[in-house]
Amino acid sequence: MIKNISNLGDAALYCDFGKEISKEINTQVIRYFKTIQKKNIVGVNNLTPSYNKLIISFDLKKINFKKLKKIIDDIEIIKSDSIQNKKFEIPICCEKEFSLDIKRLEEKLKMKEEKIYENFFKKEFFCYMTGFIAGMPFLGDLDENLRAKRLDTPRVKVPKGSIGLTEQFANIYTFESPGGWNIIGNTPLNIFDSSKENEPNLINPGDLVTFKRITKENYKNYHE
């Protein structure tokens, strides 16, 4: 449930679901997001769900904070069984040219490369949110022993398709972008496609994701 609603500036509601980050809390955020999305409330022009927050932006010409807060306070949330989670298996290649930070991670985590990958590949991830750049999924949770801080100096360019780790999360760079996550591999799969206007994102909040290791040969031939 929403613990508190405040305003973020004069044209957004800041819905706080509590300090904690967990699948349960995030599932509540996603439920609110999907319910509000379906309601098509006049004036609401954007919804941004994240780990434990939901930001509702609105057009100040059509509605204001007080009126919209009342609507959100009174909203009835869609029951859990109506939300479907998709499952994906994402192929990634971890050859040297793609695993830019694996050596750094070996040092940071004091763990051998093989062990890092072993732990990573056996995990099923949950998509908490998408964004920052278009379509980038924030996936959790990594085991405690795989959690590392961001790079001290972020890269100016992280290659498209890179899989990055930071703290309890993994993400996928949907296009070349600056970024500071620890890169361990690269997927040939297109995670964001702006030509598909109805569903440009492959992975959406609430979806479940596992990764599969592929050879360089498979990577190269992926689109053939």
Place this chain on the structure above:
Amino acid sequence: MNKNYFEILRAGINSTFQDLGRNNLYHIGIPFSGAMDNRNYLLANKLTGNDNNNPVIEFAYQGPHLKYHGNTINIAITGDVSFKIKKGNNLIDGECYQSFILENNDELDIISTNKSVYGYLAISGQFDLKLQWSSCSTNIKAKIGSNNGEKLSVNQKIIIKEINQNLVNKKLNYINTKIENIRVMKGTNFDYFSEEGKKLFFGNKFKVSKLSDRMGMRLEGKKIENIVDTNIRSEGLIKGVIQVPADGNPIIMLSDHGTIGGYPKIGVVISADYDKLVQLTPGSSVKFQEVDLNSAETLFKLYDLETQNLISQI
């Protein structure tokens, strides 16, 4: 076919197609985009007899130099802009907020914006554009929008698919005012900052950095001290949010901003002052003045009334 078009002799620094932007895509990571200075965008369209979501060309600092080929058309430029129109051997000084006639082989040279960043070129007609999510708005970082998500480039043709019937010359008496004071509401992490830091934020002048673009405006000044945590759990952003990263220098999110961020939010620029904010040039100074939600809403009503009033005068 395609008999009406502009030939780009010089593209300008950052010339892109823009309209009112796109909604309901933050959750997949796509920002609002759209014209940075909404009022000047709307006025440009009204001066050329268009409805209010018609694509225009937005330019920054130096605009494009265009040669027109085709049937007679009207254009209008808004903002604070120096431009010239060349008709044969005649060189005419352009004026903002006034429509001008372009005939076959005329040239339009948008030389520069004056002590401001953005200007707008509207035509009495429709550019031939492919829309994405019902908007032409170009986000060059994400490669989204018309012109394959790219800014305009030299030698390219800008095709006009339709010219409005009944070209009427229009004019508005309006001068852009510049302000140094931008009104801001406290952000959701205002208490992350020291008493000294809070006082600095609402009191000191900040300098607009060169590292500013359609995504964000970086500011330089005395370091704003954080006493809680220089990171927060990543969460949604909206335009106008002022984040303060570990280095203590504020960054204001603008129309092409990343949709999620993890730095504490010290404040949010009020909607009424956004158009003025985006026009602040690198090197100029800005000061933040605190207002509450009620005042921000009232100020927006006034801003909107004034905009509607200007539109109705055209």
